[in-house]
Amino acid sequence: MALLLEVEGLTAKVSGYTILDSLDFSLEEGELRVLVGPNGAGKTTLMSMISGQFKPYAGAIRFAGQNITGWPPDAVFQSGISRKFQVPNVYETLSVFNNVMVSLKGRRKVFATLFQKLGGEEADRIWEILEFVELADKANESADTLSHGERQWLELGMLIASDPRLLLLDEPTTGMTEDDKRKTAELIRRIAQSHTVLLVEHDMHVVRQIARKVTVLHMGRRLAEGPLSEVMSDPMVREVYLGKGKFQ
Amino acid sequence: MSGIALADAITKKPVRRVRRTPMLPRWALIGGAGVVALIGSYPYYGSNGYMLSLLGKFLCYAVFALSIDLIWGFTGILSLGQAVYFGVGAYFVAVSLKLNYTLTHPTRYGGKIPDFMEWNGLTAVPSFMAPLMSLPFAIVCALVVPTLLALLFGVITFKRHIYGVYCAVITLAESLILQDFIIEYQAYTGGFNGITDYSNYVGAAFLWFILGVTAVFFLTGRVLTHSRLGTVLKSIGDNDVRAEFMGYNVANYRIFVFCVSAFMAGAAGAMYAAWVGLVSFLDTGPVYSVEAVIWTAVGGRGTIIGPFVGAFLVKGAEFFLSGTLAEWWQILVGGLFIFVVLVLRDGIVGTIANWVRRRSAGSFRQIAQEADRKAHDRQRDWQAEGATRHGEEAR
Amino acid sequence: MTQSIITQFLSGFSVVAILIIAALGLAIIFGVAGVINMAHGEFIMVGAYTAAVVGKLGGNTLVAIPVAFVTVGLLGLLIERGIVQWIYDRPLETLLATWGVGIILQTVTKLIFGPELYYVGSPKFLAGGFRVIGRLPFPWYRLFLVIVAILLLALVFHVIFKTNLGLEVRAVRRNRAIAGCLGIDTARVDMAVFVFGSGLAGIAGAVLAPIKSVSTAMGFPYAVDSFMVLVLGGVGNLWGVAAGAGLIGEAETVLSFIFNNVIGRLLVFLFIVVTIRLVPKGIFGYYERR
Numbered sequence: 001m002a003l004l005l006e007v008e009g010l011t012a013k014v015s016g017y018t019i020l021d022s023l024d025f026s027l028e029e030g031e032l033r034v035l036v037g038p039n040g041a042g043k044t045t046l047m048s049m050i051s052g053q054f055k056p057y058a059g060a061i062r063f064a065g066q067n068i069t070g071w072p073p074d075a076v077f078q079s080g081i082s083r084k085f086q087v088p089n090v091y092e093t094l095s096v097f098n099n100v101m102v103s104l105k106g107r108r109k110v111f112a113t114l115f116q117k118l119g120g121e122e123a124d125r126i127w128e129i130l131e132f133v134e135l136a137d138k139a140n141e142s143a144d145t146l147s148h149g150e151r152q153w154l155e156l157g158m159l160i161a162s163d164p165r166l167l168l169l170d171e172p173t174t175g176m177t178e179d180d181k182r183k184t185a186e187l188i189r190r191i192a193q194s195h196t197v198l199l200v201e202h203d204m205h206v207v208r209q210i211a212r213k214v215t216v217l218h219m220g221r222r223l224a225e226g227p228l229s230e231v232m233s234d235p236m237v238r239e240v241y242l243g244k245g246k247f248q
Numbered sequence: 249m250s251g252i253a254l255a256d257a258i259t260k261k262p263v264r265r266v267r268r269t270p271m272l273p274r275w276a277l278i279g280g281a282g283v284v285a286l287i288g289s290y291p292y293y294g295s296n297g298y299m300l301s302l303l304g305k306f307l308c309y310a311v312f313a314l315s316i317d318l319i320w321g322f323t324g325i326l327s328l329g330q331a332v333y334f335g336v337g338a339y340f341v342a343v344s345l346k347l348n349y350t351l352t353h354p355t356r357y358g359g360k361i362p363d364f365m366e367w368n369g370l371t372a373v374p375s376f377m378a379p380l381m382s383l384p385f386a387i388v389c390a391l392v393v394p395t396l397l398a399l400l401f402g403v404i405t406f407k408r409h410i411y412g413v414y415c416a417v418i419t420l421a422e423s424l425i426l427q428d429f430i431i432e433y434q435a436y437t438g439g440f441n442g443i444t445d446y447s448n449y450v451g452a453a454f455l456w457f458i459l460g461v462t463a464v465f466f467l468t469g470r471v472l473t474h475s476r477l478g479t480v481l482k483s484i485g486d487n488d489v490r491a492e493f494m495g496y497n498v499a500n501y502r503i504f505v506f507c508v509s510a511f512m513a514g515a516a517g518a519m520y521a522a523w524v525g526l527v528s529f530l531d532t533g534p535v536y537s538v539e540a541v542i543w544t545a546v547g548g549r550g551t552i553i554g555p556f557v558g559a560f561l562v563k564g565a566e567f568f569l570s571g572t573l574a575e576w577w578q579i580l581v582g583g584l585f586i587f588v589v590l591v592l593r594d595g596i597v598g599t600i601a602n603w604v605r606r607r608s609a610g611s612f613r614q615i616a617q618e619a620d621r622k623a624h625d626r627q628r629d630w631q632a633e634g635a636t637r638h639g640e641e642a643r
Numbered sequence: 644m645t646q647s648i649i650t651q652f653l654s655g656f657s658v659v660a661i662l663i664i665a666a667l668g669l670a671i672i673f674g675v676a677g678v679i680n681m682a683h684g685e686f687i688m689v690g691a692y693t694a695a696v697v698g699k700l701g702g703n704t705l706v707a708i709p710v711a712f713v714t715v716g717l718l719g720l721l722i723e724r725g726i727v728q729w730i731y732d733r734p735l736e737t738l739l740a741t742w743g744v745g746i747i748l749q750t751v752t753k754l755i756f757g758p759e760l761y762y763v764g765s766p767k768f769l770a771g772g773f774r775v776i777g778r779l780p781f782p783w784y785r786l787f788l789v790i791v792a793i794l795l796l797a798l799v800f801h802v803i804f805k806t807n808l809g810l811e812v813r814a815v816r817r818n819r820a821i822a823g824c825l826g827i828d829t830a831r832v833d834m835a836v837f838v839f840g841s842g843l844a845g846i847a848g849a850v851l852a853p854i855k856s857v858s859t860a861m862g863f864p865y866a867v868d869s870f871m872v873l874v875l876g877g878v879g880n881l882w883g884v885a886a887g888a889g890l891i892g893e894a895e896t897v898l899s900f901i902f903n904n905v906i907g908r909l910l911v912f913l914f915i916v917v918t919i920r921l922v923p924k925g926i927f928g929y930y931e932r933r
Contacts, residue, residue, distance in 0.1 A: 326738070410920075410923050413679050416679070416735065417870040417873075418915075421871055428908060432904070575750050578746055579746075579750050581746055582744065582745070590740065
């Protein structure tokens with residue numbers, strides 16, 4: 001399959017600290033890739049760089065044949081990348097239904113939205129998504145009445161609504177109960193059947209439930225990459241994870 | 249629609265309905281028509297000229313408050329210089345009317361130029377002001393110039409993620425500088441005294457005109473805020489970072505609504521100048537802007553009827569009470585600021601709407617808590633750079 | 644012409660000093676608690692009236708400074724406890740509420756002192772002045788203002804960087820949540836900062852009273868200038884206050900001399916807008932480590 005995302009020599013520096021150290025990374029179309037690594041490995045920073053939150057210090061990001069390095073977030077989105085934040089990030093004062101509605105794939109220009117009507121097909125699509133994330137019963141409620149887990153699922157629903165080519169999911173199971181985590185993992189597994197997904201995840205149970213291929217980041221570099229079992233038996237990875245690294 | 253595997257979700261699909269408020273609910277149309285009829289018929293049943301002039305004024309105030317509600321209530325931009333747009337609109341029309349008035353009513357010294365020009369040693373209308381002799385041109389200016397100014401301001405600030413407190417402070421300064429200009433260049437603006445003594449339009453016909461414009465603006469406001477665009481605006485006011493990562497060019501939306509709002513403010517100013525027959529530098533100042541913010545807050549920001557209710561209530565109270573209360577009226581106004589911020593956060597209309605909406609669902613306590621949380625969430629933004637505000641700490 | 648501009652530049656120092664004195668109180672409140680105190684101008688005004696009262700009772704500016712600090716500090720305490728403490732997390736609404744406080748303060752002061760202007764003399768030992776190049780008289784009192792500005796900056800530096808309170812303030816400024824988790828009473832820090840900032844506004848009023856007739860409306864222009872200093876200089880860094888005040892004060896003095904007051908102010912405003920368009924957080928803006 002063709003490469004969808006290509007990251008080349010990506011370097012990120014914040015107040016003198018090197019967070020990402022000329023990282024090379026690529027993702028094939030249709031892949032579900034899990035990004036793991038200890039705290040400070042640069043996982044979230046990588047996501048921020050791809051999604052346009054921060055500009056990289058050096059290096060290039062290519063997505064679907066376009067060089068999207070340094071694009072603003074809305075332009076990155078337009079090229080087909082949607083991002084889920086670590087902390088649930090939904091429109092709290094809007095109803096659950098409207099949250100999904102404003103996220104639907106479609107034109108984003110000011111005057112286009114002015115005359116846009118909610119078509120029957122669109123409404124069906126919204127209901128479909130709400131059923132999928134099991135929030136249809138709460139469609140009319142304001143999003144600030146949702147629980148933590150429900151907000152995470154709503155945000156997942158919003159990402160699905162925007163129908164991207166690549167979903168960036170940053171620790172979607174943070175702060176969830178075991179049951180909720182399983183449910184989330186199942187959702188992600190099903191999303192991945194039709195989308196390319198890049199997932200940051202700490203919880204090894206979740207990783208085991210869904211992972212096909214894993215990339216391990218450490219100190220801003222790629223430490224290992226491959227199928228989960230293979231990577232987890234890699235002595236270097238074990239060192240990093242069990243704390244027998246150079247810090248001892 | 250890409251074929252995500254949703255087959256099982258579709259098969260067990262029960263009947264689902266969205267609770268949507270109609271864009272123009274019948275009760276609002278009937279109520280609105282009632283208010284229009286009540287105000288519009290005043291010249292035929294009321295004989296009090298003072299009341300009549302107040303009604304026209306209040307309508308202009310209501311439009312001005314609506315313009316603030318669109319940016320502050322719906323999109324979360326607080327401008328303390330909204331009166332700049334009102335004042336620019338008002339001055340264009342006032343200057344035009346004054347120039348035309350002096351053609352037929354020479355000053356004491358026989359000059360056919362406005363008195364304030366004569367006092368400052370001008371002998372003829374300066375060439376750059378001559379086009380304003382044409383009232384239609386002046387009206388176009390009164391509508392277009394505020395909109396362009398707002399566009400310029402928006403491009404400078406919103407494109408760089410400057411809003412919140414910074415935006416408030418900059419608009420405040422902008423407004424003060426315009427006041428300085430008006431006072432300093434009194435030969436062209438009338439300075440401290442403002443522009444007065446011209447034939448203004450008071451009467452049933454012009455009242456109906458103002459009423460019509462007001463009605464159109466309020467309908468526009470309702471349609472705008474209940475369209476998809478309105479939902480996007482609300483989502484931006486709510487969580488601009490999410491909106492940006494969902495592909496919305498947040499700055500463009502802010503600029504658009506800011507321009508619409510400036511257009512309405514300019515129109516309100518133009519009608520005000522024609523109706524009242526007096527425009528002064530106070531009509532462009534921050535004090536006036538903030539006053540209008542409070543009308544909006546009292547009526548209920550984020551609602552369309554709120555600004556109307558607020559403007560009529562607060563201004564009405566001012567006209568009837570400030571005489572008897574003298575200084576104490578000012579203290580009351582100051583207290584009102586604190587009251588709407590601490591207690592009546594959703595304003596009168598918003599509180600009633602919440603109550604109606606939740607009457608069956610929850611207790612007053614829950615309503616209060618919810619209102620509290622909403623107000624809390626509505627304005628977390630005070631940092632200049634918004635793009636990374638909610639973004640988690642990157643490592 | 645060139646020489647006159649240089650003398651203007653020198654006399655601009657006193658304008659800079661005035662801006663620093665006026666803006667310091669606002670700066671630490673905005674910098675730490677993140678709220679704009681719209682009643683700041685009225686706090687300065689109350690400080691000036693305090694100086695007027697002290698003057699009537701026979702004291703001079705040096706006596707008025709501590710009295711105004713305490714008076715306005717207490718006023719700040721009252722307002723923080725009564726209003727601001729509930730709305731720290733909603734800065735735009737704090738702005739509106741404190742605007743209301745400003746209106747009330749102006750009106751109450753007018754009710755107590757009447758609408759007439761008060762004049763406060765400068766201390767006797769600061770009467771007269773000296774001449775700088777270009778034969779421009781430079782009153783001793785203006786030099787005194789420059790010294791006060793430097794001393795106040797030093798005082799604030801000392802409080803922020805050398806005291807326990809300052810340590811807590813800096814911790815809260817860096818990361819409010821973590822500071823709270825580590826046992827710092829962030830509400831108390833906010834309160835202390837608000838009171839200290841109010842007290843500084845009081846001092847500003849007391850030392851500005853002799854160069855300005857004291858009236859209920861005197862404070863607002865100072866407040867607006869202070870906002871501009873903060874916007875330009877950046878929030879959360881004291882050098883920002885100095886830099887913002889320096890640029891605005893000098894630019895306004897010199898430009899007003901070359902053109903006129905209004906054009907001068909307009910150019911300064913445009914300069915500020917252009918600057919924050921380039922650096923949205925101001926010259927010495929505080930950039931979080933990300």
